[in-house]
Amino acid sequence: MANEKTFPVRIVRGPYVFRGRSIPVGTVVQVTEAQFRAMTRVSPPYAERVEAGSPATPVAEAGEPVAAPKERPASKK
Amino acid sequence: MPYSKQFSAHGIIEVGHYTGTKGGPYTETSWGLTTQDGARLTGTVNTVKQRSGQGTGAIDSFISEADVQLVVGLASATLDNLRRLLGLPTSALEGDLEDQVEPTEEILTVRGDQLGTEVLSIYVRTMGPIGPRTYRFPRAKVASLPELNMNRTAYTEPTATFDVYEVNGELYWVEDAIA
Numbered sequence: 001m002a003n004e005k006t007f008p009v010r011i012v013r014g015p016y017v018f019r020g021r022s023i024p025v026g027t028v029v030q031v032t033e034a035q036f037r038a039m040t041r042v043s044p045p046y047a048e049r050v051e052a053g054s055p056a057t058p059v060a061e062a063g064e065p066v067a068a069p070k071e072r073p074a075s076k077k
Numbered sequence: 078m079p080y081s082k083q084f085s086a087h088g089i090i091e092v093g094h095y096t097g098t099k100g101g102p103y104t105e106t107s108w109g110l111t112t113q114d115g116a117r118l119t120g121t122v123n124t125v126k127q128r129s130g131q132g133t134g135a136i137d138s139f140i141s142e143a144d145v146q147l148v149v150g151l152a153s154a155t156l157d158n159l160r161r162l163l164g165l166p167t168s169a170l171e172g173d174l175e176d177q178v179e180p181t182e183e184i185l186t187v188r189g190d191q192l193g194t195e196v197l198s199i200y201v202r203t204m205g206p207i208g209p210r211t212y213r214f215p216r217a218k219v220a221s222l223p224e225l226n227m228n229r230t231a232y233t234e235p236t237a238t239f240d241v242y243e244v245n246g247e248l249y250w251v252e253d254a255i256a
Contacts, residue, residue, distance in 0.1 A: 015090065016209065017090070017204050017205055017207075017208055017209040017210075017254075017256065018207075018208065018256045019207050019208075019256050020084075020204075020206065020207050020256075022090075022204070031256075034255050035208075035255055035256055038208055038254040038255050038256065039254075041101040041102050041103065042095075042101065042102065042103045042104070042105050043102060043103065043104040043105065044105070
């Protein structure tokens with residue numbers, strides 16, 4: 001379990017409960033394949049894959065969600 | 078692992094309806110914000126007790142009838158939600174305020190003979206031990222009509238009670254997601 005391969009995903013619907021915490025939309029978290037399946041078993045899915053190399057650190061190790069939620073684009077006036 | 082046997086559940090994340098069979102995949106439609114009370118699952122049973130002529134206490138009993146009800150309160154008082162909590166078919170609502178291209182006026186027609194006729198598969202999502210916990214009710218129908226407050230000191234928060242029915246002997250199931 002500890003050595004299971006993980007990859008970064010972005011929460012796109014939420015909040016999503018991850019390891020007992022409520023993770024807001026836009027947050028990038030490291031997940032395993034099984035966790036990703038649980039997030040995408042419903043449609044619309046809770047998370048989408050982000051490119052490898054994106055700034056992301058495991059939630060479990062960092063203790064805090066990783067990348068801050070992306071700022072919403074300014075609305076057109 | 079952060080999972081602990083000491084998990085205490087509270088809170089509500091989402092209520093809506095879904096399509097799909099047990100195990101997924103599911104397609105979900107959220108009903109928007111719920112009231113603080115959110116959703117409440119209640120059950121009532123009738124039992125038959127066996128007593129003997131030789132004693133006063135029961136010697137056995139069985140559940141002869143079991144009923145499950147789900148109460149849902151919504152803070153999003155859209156006409157689509159009103160329609161759902163009145164148990165009306167989708168045809169009762171005309172127009173679409175949400176249309177991105179050309180919004181049109183919505184008209185909800187409440188017909189007496191259509192009240193409580195729509196059958197829904199409802200899900201309720203809450204906090205779980207490590208991932209979300211989802212209750213799924215495969216077959217539910219409105220059992221009581223929402224009380225709608227239209228006054229100066231209270232919000233219009235439609236609340237309705239759904240009767241939950243068996244599908245292949247199953248009333249509902251609960252999923253705790255891995256995380």
